[in-house]
Amino acid sequence: MAILKIARMGHPALRRPASPVDDPLAPEIRRLAADMIATMDDAGGTGLAAPQVHVPLRMVVFRVAASRVGDGLGAVPTTVLINPEIIPLDESVETAFEACLSVPGLTGPVARLVHIGYAGWGLDGSRIAREARGFHARVVQHECDHLDGVLYPARMADISALGFVEELRRAAQQGDSA
Secondary structure (H helix, E strand, C coil): CCCCCCCCCCCHHHCCCCECCCCCCCHHHHHHHHHHHHHHHHHCCCEEEHHHHCCCECEEEEEECHHHHCCCCCCEEEEEEEEEEEEECCCCEEEEEEEECCEEEEEEEEEEECEEEEEEECCCCCEEEEEEEHHHHHHHHHHHHHHCCCCHHHHCCCHHHCEEHHHHHHHHHCCCCC
């Protein structure tokens, strides 16, 4: 396994749509998945999309800790999702702050669907189909946006709300919402 270089906002690799994976069982896809998981873990992330590591393929990896899932649901284990698709299951949206390994140090509020279905293929060639709510749904939508060349700041209703994590944390501790 190798730690891969993560593209940062402004790099052309993050702006173009990714191509479908032709063979989810290919050894190079398995290697890429292992490298992406190692890279995500090394960077302290929750998810990572192939375009973020300069590979223009429709593949994401993610996991969600039980403490972030809510509703008493268990953790979402490390998942490799190839050629994913998202199916809205409800029109409800929720706005919450997001961060991204390709936009280091910054965070901003993004409205996302609260309840989705998603499907794709696993490394063993099996079909993965799940329902997701809350943070789990947010992570999947965020990672799949990367496959279409979209970073979360483009989804923000008010770009002036984008800020450095440290500054926003400091302002919140001081009770300053300005």
